[in-house]
Amino acid sequence: MPILLPAAVDDALVLAERPPWALLVIAVAAIAALLLLIIKLRLHAFFALIIISVLTALAAGIGVADVMIVVIAGFSTTVGTVALLVGFGAVLGRLVEISGGAQVLADAMLRRFGEKRAPLALAVASLFYAFPIFLDAGFIVMLPIIYTVARRLGGSFMLYVLPSIGAFLMMHALTPPHPGPTAAATVMGADVGMVVLVALLVGLPTWYLAGYRLSLVIARRYPNMPVPTLLGEADVDADIPRPGFWTIIFVLLLPLALIFYNTLFTTLEASGTVSDDNVLFQVSRLIGNTSVALLIAALFAMYLLYLRPRRGRGSVGGALEDLVDNALAPVCSIILITGAGGAFGRVLTETGIGTIIADGLDALGLPVILAGFLVAVAFRVAQGSATVAATTAGSIMAPAVVELGLSGVGLAAIVVAICAGSITFSHVNDSGFWLIGKFCGFDTLTTLKTWSVVGTAIGFMAFGLAWVLYIIVA
Numbered sequence: 001m002p003i004l005l006p007a008a009v010d011d012a013l014v015l016a017e018r019p020p021w022a023l024l025v026i027a028v029a030a031i032a033a034l035l036l037l038i039i040k041l042r043l044h045a046f047f048a049l050i051i052i053s054v055l056t057a058l059a060a061g062i063g064v065a066d067v068m069i070v071v072i073a074g075f076s077t078t079v080g081t082v083a084l085l086v087g088f089g090a091v092l093g094r095l096v097e098i099s100g101g102a103q104v105l106a107d108a109m110l111r112r113f114g115e116k117r118a119p120l121a122l123a124v125a126s127l128f129y130a131f132p133i134f135l136d137a138g139f140i141v142m143l144p145i146i147y148t149v150a151r152r153l154g155g156s157f158m159l160y161v162l163p164s165i166g167a168f169l170m171m172h173a174l175t176p177p178h179p180g181p182t183a184a185a186t187v188m189g190a191d192v193g194m195v196v197l198v199a200l201l202v203g204l205p206t207w208y209l210a211g212y213r214l215s216l217v218i219a220r221r222y223p224n225m226p227v228p229t230l231l232g233e234a235d236v237d238a239d240i241p242r243p244g245f246w247t248i249i250f251v252l253l254l255p256l257a258l259i260f261y262n263t264l265f266t267t268l269e270a271s272g273t274v275s276d277d278n279v280l281f282q283v284s285r286l287i288g289n290t291s292v293a294l295l296i297a298a299l300f301a302m303y304l305l306y307l308r309p310r311r312g313r314g315s316v317g318g319a320l321e322d323l324v325d326n327a328l329a330p331v332c333s334i335i336l337i338t339g340a341g342g343a344f345g346r347v348l349t350e351t352g353i354g355t356i357i358a359d360g361l362d363a364l365g366l367p368v369i370l371a372g373f374l375v376a377v378a379f380r381v382a383q384g385s386a387t388v389a390a391t392t393a394g395s396i397m398a399p400a401v402v403e404l405g406l407s408g409v410g411l412a413a414i415v416v417a418i419c420a421g422s423i424t425f426s427h428v429n430d431s432g433f434w435l436i437g438k439f440c441g442f443d444t445l446t447t448l449k450t451w452s453v454v455g456t457a458i459g460f461m462a463f464g465l466a467w468v469l470y471i472i473v474a
Contacts, residue, residue, distance in 0.1 A: 023352070026059045030056040031427065034048055034049065038444045039445055046333070054068075056351075057350075057351075070343075074347065074349075075346075078341070078342025083335050085290060089138075091301075091327045092294060092301050094327035095323070099240075100240075100243065101248040101251070101305055104243065104244075105145050106149045109149070110153075119163045119219075126167035126168055127207065135171075137290055139439070150227045151227050155223075157227045162216075162454065165451060166458065167212070170211050173419055173462070174420065176196050180386050189402070191412070198416050198466070201469070209461060210462075218449070243305050250300075252297075255296070255297040258287050258292075261287070339431070341429060341430060342385075372421070373421040374421065375397065376389045376393035376421030379392050379422070381424075383429065385431075386422040386426075387422075397414070401414060409469065410473050413473070417467060417470070420466060424459035425455075425456055426456075427452060
């Protein structure tokens with residue numbers, strides 16, 4: 001999840017003195033209490049997360065007057081990042097489904113791969129779609145296609161959705177232009193193009209074994225999981241012609257093209273090829289923003305998939321408004337839960353628990369690539385955000401990298417190892433944990449046994465391959 005937290009809530013924020021061991025005990029107790037409230041006592045996750053966030057902040061020594069400042073800062077920052085992506089993505093996905101476009105794509109994929117390879121087809125499609133677009137936004141747009149294939153072929157929904165989750169996790173964790181890998185590469189002085197090459201070299205076998213094959217093994221443990229109805233049933237109007245294959249492809253690839261456009265001109269501006277006041281560069285910063293790109297794609301989808309096929313059939317504006325309302329309504333709860341997860345992660349960040357763990361690891365004198373991986377894991381476990389974990393670990397390890405004089409493939413391998421650590425051990429303080437779990441209809445325990453396990457397996461395998469590559473070139 002691309003959640004960028006401000007460096008500080010308030011310059012005047014002062015923590016009461018707590019020894020490091022006490023902070024670690026508080027963090028472990030908070031997570032255990034949260035799981036107890038949600039899994040055993042069945043308290044709604046939104047309420048449980050906010051309650052535990054407040055109690056953890058007080059126990060960790062954050063002043064009474066500052067507790068809600070920290071909680072609201074974490075909540076608002078997360079919601080500000082997620083709400084637009086989820087909202088526009090949900091509408092775009094619903095339009096693709098309600099128009100019959102998801103069925104068109106499902107038919108095309110099944111003709112090409114065959115019904116027995118449907119999970120592989122969905123995973124490969126997710127792999128390509130995840131390259132330039134954030135995990136949450138891309139996954140939400142892909143969901144209607146996954147729903148359609150699962151309903152058509154039958155069997156457990158887990159068999160179709162978990163391989164796609166693995167593809168999105170790998171691409172989001174390891175490859176620029178996703179924010180964590182890009183930020184880590186930047187702060188460590190690595191060449192972003194080289195990081196992309198190393199990430200794909202490491203990531204593709206990681207995806208196939210830890211993202212795809214492992215997902216199939218886990219899916220067999222859930223043979224009767226139904227397709228969620230969170231976004232509503234497909235309810236395709238049989239009297240309206242289905243959109244063409246290339247129309248659907250255009251709508252789905254449009255946000256990717258806009259994001260790539262922004263990435264291209266950002267790279268050209270950073271290298272000095274174009275100036276900061278270049279008109280095309282300025283335009284790219286607007287329309288290439290992920291939220292704006294999804295907005296533009298959703299508007300095109302409204303016309304191409306809904307309004308144009310119904311032209312001459314009377315007023316359809318009201319029906320379109322109802323469709324958008326129906327698409328947005330179910331995601332409101334998910335956005336609140338995701339924001340509450342961000343609030344809990346922010347409280348843990350402000351206590352400095354991640355820094356305490358990182359300092360201890362740094363003092364052990366481990367090999368730089370192993371130390372970077374473990375520091376990223378520590379920050380991931382402590383505060384939840386993969387982006388923050390990768391960026392912070394990269395900043396901590398940058399001086400050691402400079403001291404060793406690393407560059408090229410060796411430096412890129414260290415960046416990828418750090419990013420691998422940032423995707424491991426997702427749990428209740430990760431807003432993505434709640435967002436993906438709720439959209440898939442998973443309860444908390446199921447999310448831990450699926451999303452968290454696949455992400456951790458991807459992280460450890462990617463780290464192992466990156467370390468092998470580092471040894472070869474070092």
